[in-house]
Amino acid sequence: MSLEALTTKYISMAEKVFSELKRTQTPISLIEEIVASVLCYANDYLEDAKYYKVQGNLETSLTSVAYCEGLLDALRLIGAVNFEWPTKPETKKLS
Numbered sequence: 566m567s568l569e570a571l572t573t574k575y576i577s578m579a580e581k582v583f584s585e586l587k588r589t590q591t592p593i594s595l596i597e598e599i600v601a602s603v604l605c606y607a608n609d610y611l612e613d614a615k616y617y618k619v620q621g622n623l624e625t626s627l628t629s630v631a632y633c634e635g636l637l638d639a640l641r642l643i644g645a646v647n648f649e650w651p652t653k654p655e656t657k658k659l660s
Contacts, residue, residue, distance in 0.1 A: 575614075575631070578650055582637055582650065582651070586646050587646065607633045607637050609634075610633035611626075613634070614633065
């Protein structure tokens, strides 16, 4: 798989997770503002990934979306959010 295809795949998967992600009540004590802040960082990394992809800097794009995924996975593992990674990236229909 090419670097561009790989980057597109991961960006699409992260976008889908953000669109379906649901916040949860956690059994551990988490400060809501911190969870919201981490989600903001994850979204910023996703936006960076899209920007760098358009610029043709695929290595930085892939790295950015990987950071996004890491933050989302961490929040899921501690029970702050609930989502599943898509098994197939959605392709956007051109209108």
